[in-house]
Amino acid sequence: MPPPIQLLPPFETVSWSPTERALRVLDQRRLPNAETYLDIRTLDELIDAIRTLAVRGAPAIGVAAAMGLAVLVERELQLDAASAERTRDAATRDTLHARVVSLASAIETARPTAVNLRWALQRMCKRAEHERAEQLVSALREEATRIREEDRAMCHAIGQHGAPLISQGAHVLTHCNAGALATAGIGTALAPLYVAQSRGVSFKVFADETRPLLQGARLTAWELQRAGIDVTVLPDGAAASLLATGRISAVFVGADRIAANGDVANKIGTYGLALAARAHGVPFHVCAPSSTFDVQTATGAEITIEHRDASELATFGELRVLPDNVDVYNPAFDVTPHSLVTHYITDRGLLRPPFHD
Numbered sequence: 001m002p003p004p005i006q007l008l009p010p011f012e013t014v015s016w017s018p019t020e021r022a023l024r025v026l027d028q029r030r031l032p033n034a035e036t037y038l039d040i041r042t043l044d045e046l047i048d049a050i051r052t053l054a055v056r057g058a059p060a061i062g063v064a065a066a067m068g069l070a071v072l073v074e075r076e077l078q079l080d081a082a083s084a085e086r087t088r089d090a091a092t093r094d095t096l097h098a099r100v101v102s103l104a105s106a107i108e109t110a111r112p113t114a115v116n117l118r119w120a121l122q123r124m125c126k127r128a129e130h131e132r133a134e135q136l137v138s139a140l141r142e143e144a145t146r147i148r149e150e151d152r153a154m155c156h157a158i159g160q161h162g163a164p165l166i167s168q169g170a171h172v173l174t175h176c177n178a179g180a181l182a183t184a185g186i187g188t189a190l191a192p193l194y195v196a197q198s199r200g201v202s203f204k205v206f207a208d209e210t211r212p213l214l215q216g217a218r219l220t221a222w223e224l225q226r227a228g229i230d231v232t233v234l235p236d237g238a239a240a241s242l243l244a245t246g247r248i249s250a251v252f253v254g255a256d257r258i259a260a261n262g263d264v265a266n267k268i269g270t271y272g273l274a275l276a277a278r279a280h281g282v283p284f285h286v287c288a289p290s291s292t293f294d295v296q297t298a299t300g301a302e303i304t305i306e307h308r309d310a311s312e313l314a315t316f317g318e319l320r321v322l323p324d325n326v327d328v329y330n331p332a333f334d335v336t337p338h339s340l341v342t343h344y345i346t347d348r349g350l351l352r353p354p355f356h357d
């Protein structure tokens with residue numbers, strides 16, 4: 001039997017810049033108002049793009065970090081031909097590997113919760129370990145491309161495994177953006193929707209706006225609308241009462257890190273949604289690729305939660321909405337206990353915790 005056709009989004013979240021040595025990302029800070037691409041050439045630009053969410057979503061961050069690392073090494077080694085000669089002659093395999101590791105450690109500090117970042121960078125460092133200097137750049141490019149292709153394939157497999165859970169006329173609720181914009185492929189939580197759509201199933205999606213950075217309103221609504229999927233945006237505070245109406249068939253969310261016992265770190269508000277879904281008997285599905293499972297972390301209590309700048313809450317657009325000198329609590333993620341998860345929809349099928357290597 002021929003392999004199933006891979007669905008691909010009509011944009012590239014993360015790619016190689018076609019004209020020069022650069023990483024190209026779709027600048028998500030400007031969506032939905034402008035579809036612009038950002039070329040990244042330096043370590044500072046890469047860290048800034050990840051921190052400020054130009055590129056975001058756990059799998060996309062991992063892919064961007066891997067490709068960005070390859071670009072940084074290539075640029076350092078090829079700044080000009082003469083110094084490249086000198087560098088190659090002088091550099092031993094060990095010093096080059098040490099440089100790759102040091103760049104990777106710097107990139108890893110950009111965001112702490114999504115394990116995909118560490119996972120992708122560790123793979124890149126391992127690949128660099130045994131490469132001769134003259135092969136290092138092509139080896140890193142090859143490994144980063146492989147990470148991107150694998151992510152695409154994992155998204156597709158998640159879609160295949162999750163699509164049967166979406167029946168004709170279903171009403172699906174989602175939170176944040178775990179779609180194509182968050183990956184190199186068709187997303188995680190949204191992948192089952194794209195596959196179901198390709199099979200002729202019609203359904204409706206409700207997208208939490210996802211305060212404070214509005215990934216649901218700005219990004220999920222944008223990509224679903226472009227795909228011709230019926231989407232309605234609601235304020236986060238309306239999700240529990242919508243679940244109470246009985247109109248929602250299932251909740252689908254993504255994950256930034258899944259601990260060995262199945263606890264799930266995901267966008268702030270996911271835990272409240274899981275509690276509300278349980279209270280109203282609605283299935284709560286977590287969709288994630290293998291790269292999001294962190295079996296070294298025993299439970300969710302051990303996951304580092306990123307806290308972000310107070311300005312994200314203090315302002316709405318240009319307008320300041322908080323009185324001066326008010327304290328702000330702004331965690332970017334929360335942890336949903338495994339007991340609230342109905343299915344873990346992964347590239348390897350529907351799994352149950354505890355998770356192992």
Ligand code: MRU
Nearest residue numbers: 056057058178182188254255267
């Ligand atoms: O802060 P963000 O926008 O990077 O948060 C993204 C999420 O929480 C997603 O749900 C998660 O990374 C899964 S993306 C496939």
